Amino acid sequence: MTVAVSSGKNARIAIISGASSGIGRQFAIDLDGDVRLDEIWLCARREERLQELAASLRKPARVLAGDITDKKWRDRLLLEIKDSECQIHTLINSAGFGKFEAFCDLDCNERMVEVNCQALTALTSLCLPYMQNGGRIINMASVAGFMPQYKAAVYAASKAYVISFSRALHQELKERDITVTAVCPNPMKTEFFEANGIEIDANPIKKIGIEDVEKVAAKALKRSDKGKDMSVCNLPAKILRVISRILPHRLVLWFERKSGF
Ligand SMILES: NC(=O)c1ccc[n+]([C@@H]2O[C@H](COP(=O)([O-])OP(=O)(O)OC[C@H]3O[C@@H](n4cnc5c(N)ncnc54)[C@H](OP(=O)(O)O)[C@@H]3O)[C@@H](O)[C@H]2O)c1
Known part of the structure; x- marks a missing residue:
């Protein structure tokens, strides 16, 4: 469903997928203060959440509720873009999810690829013809994309794709x-780990690396403004990136399997 608010022809807009929670929601809050934008378009399945967020923003916001993997929803989005004659300045692909179990124990392997890779690619190619020069795309990847991950085979591969x-x-x-x-x-x-029933605080090693959503979003916007193709926020994430370049991935996977990390 679409709830329309219009800033008129040639409005400069931001489209955010995954805006109903987590870092997608944070991006919407941050972009509300961006003078280069006239309107923010909020996308995710939970419409009520998007409505609440839209009401809290100062800029006009359009709610486009639906499943990003649904071709009909994407067709509606395309129509909306064409009808409004807007120019897309910012596209944020934040919709995504991850499940962390052995490949054979999961029934959502294909769905992960569909949401994290296929839909992200489809949304990008849909928006690109309407993007203004000098615009930007921000794609949510993960440190998981730096190397293969034991018991996160598809999630890590999906994020390697995004990178x-x-x-x-x-x-x-x-x-x-x-x-x-x-x-x-x-x-x-965010709700990302809640959905898995995982308490990230409970793992002493993972706890060290926990990142603040606000800082990650702020840094991503800054890196994008600087024209950078990667945004890696805290020190543990940067160290992981270096390790992923130095250590053989087979060795890291062996360690993960043996340690149950
Ligand atoms: N949290 C982390 O630790 C972490 C770390 C690294 C990378 N990431 C990545 O960051 C991105 C955002 O995650 P988050 O932490 O903000 O998680 P989150 O709070 O669970 O948010 C995920 C967002 O994606 C939307 N979404 C999921 N499937 C969708 C679908 N089929 N169609 C439309 N929208 C869909 C959800 O909205 P609805 O449910 O309302 O549709 C929600 O707004 C993901 O790509 C994730 O892989 C997260």
């Missing part, structure tokens, strides 16, 4: 001066 896709696209869009930034945080306290 690889974002960095290549960043180069391809240089001529249009569109920055594409892959954001790679460590665990953040």
Whole structure:
């Protein structure tokens, strides 16, 4: 369903997927103060959440509730973009989820690829023809994308896809001066882990790396403004990135399996 508010022709807009919670919601709050934008479009399935968020923003906000993997929903979004004759300045692909079990114990492996990779790619290609030069795309990846992860085979691979896709696209869009930034945080306290019944605080090693949602979003926007293709926020995440370049991935996977980490 769409709830329309219009800033008129040529409005500069931000489209945020996954805006109903977590870092997607935080991006909406941060972008509310961005003078380059006239309107914010909020996307996710939970419409009430989006309505509440829209009502709390100062800028006009449009609620486009639906499943990002649903082609019909994406067609409606496209129609909305065409009808409003807007220019997309910012696209934030934050919709995503992860499940952390052995591959054979999960029944959502394909769904993870569908949401985290396929829909993200589809939304990007849908928006790109309507993006203004000098605009930006911010894609939520993860430190999990730096290397394969034991008992997170599909999630880690889906985030490796997001990193690889974002960095290549960043180069391809240089001529249009569109920055594409892959954001790679460590665990953040959002509904992401709640949905898994995982208390990240309970794991002493993972606890060290926990990131603050507000800081991750602020840094991602800053890195994007600087024209960077990656945003890695806290020190443990940066260390992980270095480790992923130095240590053989087979060794890291062996350690994860043996230690149950
Ligand atoms: N939290 C972490 O520790 C962490 C760390 C690294 C990377 N990330 C990544 O950051 C992104 C955001 O995660 P988060 O922590 O903010 O989690 P979150 O609070 O669970 O938010 C996920 C968002 O995605 C939306 N979403 C999920 N499936 C959807 C679908 N099929 N169609 C439309 N919207 C959908 C959800 O909205 P509805 O349920 O209302 O549809 C929600 O707004 C994800 O891509 C995640 O992989 C998270």
